[in-house]
Amino acid sequence: MGQKLIYIADDEVNILRIISGFLEKEGYAVRTFTDGKALVEAFRQQAADLLVIDIMMPGLDGYAVCTTIRQISSVPIIIVSAKDTEPDRIVGLTLGSDDYLTKPFSPLELVARVKSLFRRIEMDQAPRDLQRPLRVGDIVIDPNTKQVTCRGQDLQFTALEFAVLKYMAANRRRAVSREELLDKVWGFASSVETRATDDTVKRIRKKLRAARARVEVETVWGFGFRITEGDS
Amino acid sequence: MGQKLIYIADDEVNILRIISGFLEKEGYAVRTFTDGKALVEAFRQQAADLLVIDIMMPGLDGYAVCTTIRQISSVPIIIVSAKDTEPDRIVGLTLGSDDYLTKPFSPLELVARVKSLFRRIEMDQAPRDLQRPLRVGDIVIDPNTKQVTCRGQDLQFTALEFAVLKYMAANRRRAVSREELLDKVWGFASSVETRATDDTVKRIRKKLRAARARVEVETVWGFGFRITEGDS
DNA sequence: CCTCTCTGCCGCAATTCTGCCGCAGTTTTG
DNA sequence: CAAAACTGCGGCAGAATTGCGGCAGAGAGG
CATH class of the missing domain: 1.10.10.10 (Winged helix-like DNA-binding domain superfamily/Winged helix DNA-binding domain)
Structure with missing residues (x-):
């Protein structure tokens, strides 16, 4: 598999720019969206390798996006949010996301977690080749x-x-x-x-x-x- | 698969007791260790389905355990630590762990992340049941x-x-x-x-x-x- | 730079599917 | 008994899907 494709949805354009900058520097292809609906529609057109989704967005919020995507794909999902209470985190993880990061977060940590997820997926699939x-x-x-x-x-x-x-x-x-x-x-x-x-x-x-x-x-x-x- | 087996290593017995209590309540089988060496040896005897490892431990620290285990297994690893700086997190994730939680953390969040990891693995390798x-x-x-x-x-x-x-x-x-x-x-x-x-x-x-x-x-x-x- | 392989895409023909029509036969209703 | 309603069935044609040859861009290797 060649270059990995990552979709990011956040209504703050600054955040989008920062994150996508870091991810692109790591060699990932990135597409950004300012609301959840756009991301879901793009995903239906072309599936991504990983999604980074903000919770609070106009239209479809992050939870809804997560649930919707999970019905059609097992793509890894990282939720980012300014809401930093225990119930929020737990709900996010339970809905089917793979990670939950709290804003403000370090872009480098996001990159590390993205890599960690891709590594996990590879490890899960590799043993079958033997x-x-x-x-x-x-x-x-x-x-x-x-x-x-x-x-x-x-x-x-x-x-x-x-x-x-x-x-x-x-x-x-x-x-x-x-x-x-x-x-x-x-x-x-x-x-x-x-x-x-x-x-x-x-x-x-x-x-x-x-x-x-x-x-x-x-x-x-x-x-x-x-x-x-x-x-x- | 039947009951999942989880190993936990931490030098604080209180933490061990709390975490294992929550995990057992969720139906997991749990074995606890107070240092990294013991966990690694037990793992060689019998592989677990998931590891929860503290960074700061006498003898083999969490990083070393992580590295050692990764050479022989792709078992999911969650690192927990009192060290909450960005470089710590990034090093932990980069060494091959799947998640990094900062103490003090909510036991329920740990449970949610454990479940999330198992779900990810199932999604990756479950060829869909008949x-x-x-x-x-x-x-x-x-x-x-x-x-x-x-x-x-x-x-x-x-x-x-x-x-x-x-x-x-x-x-x-x-x-x-x-x-x-x-x-x-x-x-x-x-x-x-x-x-x-x-x-x-x-x-x-x-x-x-x-x-x-x-x-x-x-x-x-x-x-x-x-x-x-x-x-x- | 050249060559070769791989692989996605295009376009057309062939195949397959499926809703609809009309008619005859059957059942119900008055 | 006659009329009306409903069903079975063969056939048809539009639409959707698939098979296949050919082509060209990307990438590997020399």
Whole structure:
């Protein structure tokens, strides 16, 4: 995953400027919003990797934004607020945010917490790559060598094709939606269109077909894909 | 996973008692240590699900514990400390901890942050749990794969047919009116006519018949439909 | 700088889905 | 018994979705 994308919502433009300055200096891509509604709408258009949300905003307040986003995504959320009472913090954390910072806060601390969150997510997802190879039909998906083999023959998958096939294989008992694939394989903030999944699936199918593998990627019409042990 | 195990290290016994009390009340299993070395050794014996570590401790201090643990595990770590300066916080977070709380802190906030961390980990790695398939007669309606199977054979239902059949199966004990179907399956804002339900039911019947399934969609005259285990 | 691979996007054709129509058959009502 | 209301069914066509070849920008490597 390339550059991480962070959305910030705060009605104080000064704060926005300071924070985004620090975050950009760390190499993150930043988009700012002055109210919650704008952030949510932008998120629906393009998901971000992390959100920084102020509690007190005109229109949708931070709590509402948090709740709304949580219904559609597991993106990490940091709430910042001038309200520094225990109940406030607890409510914020309980609603689904990952951190709660009190204004005035040090921009460097925010940066540290952002990094900490990204590190946590990476650590959570890394161990799965060391698992034993997955088998579907007559193909073997080996996370260690990052190779897909069919009856011993290497199928020359690219990194992306491998990741998609692995995700589908790991979830072979259910259909996965295009959005889920984008979320879990491309990463939260891929700016790509939904059809990008079709492209990769297209290429996966082509290679599976060429190898005459007893594995198919079925289309679930209007939803996504499902991997099955084909009959050919 | 069953009960989560939390290790706490702090040289103040009062703190240990208070924190562990709150955490146990939340259903966590807790083990306490009065110095860092003991915690690390216990962790080597049996890994915990989360660590709460004080910075200032005799022997191994919190920073050292954090660094040591991080070399062997990605377990979530919350650092608590009486040192409340910006550099302290940043160092703590940078060394690999997931959170940094300043003493004196509210036990309830600690609990909220513990829960928040566990929630984050679950969101990151829970590949989504499977739903229980519905069985009616000799057919299986699997919401995970979005397939309807009859004695193992896939019946190739479309998304709409699937949704209608699933709804009727979920309410198999009573008849379902056309209006209810439109409301719950099509969605309240649908501008379609009532007869659209008949169309979909028509197609469902056709497929059930073709598969010789022991399931029928009965008509409730002047009202709607009901699913039954047929006698054929 | 050049080359090669990867991967997202475009556009078109093919496929699939689904609401609607009309008619015939069935049930209810008067 | 006749009329009205309702349902089953085949067929149709618009709309949405998907498959696929081709293309080009980005990035890696030499």
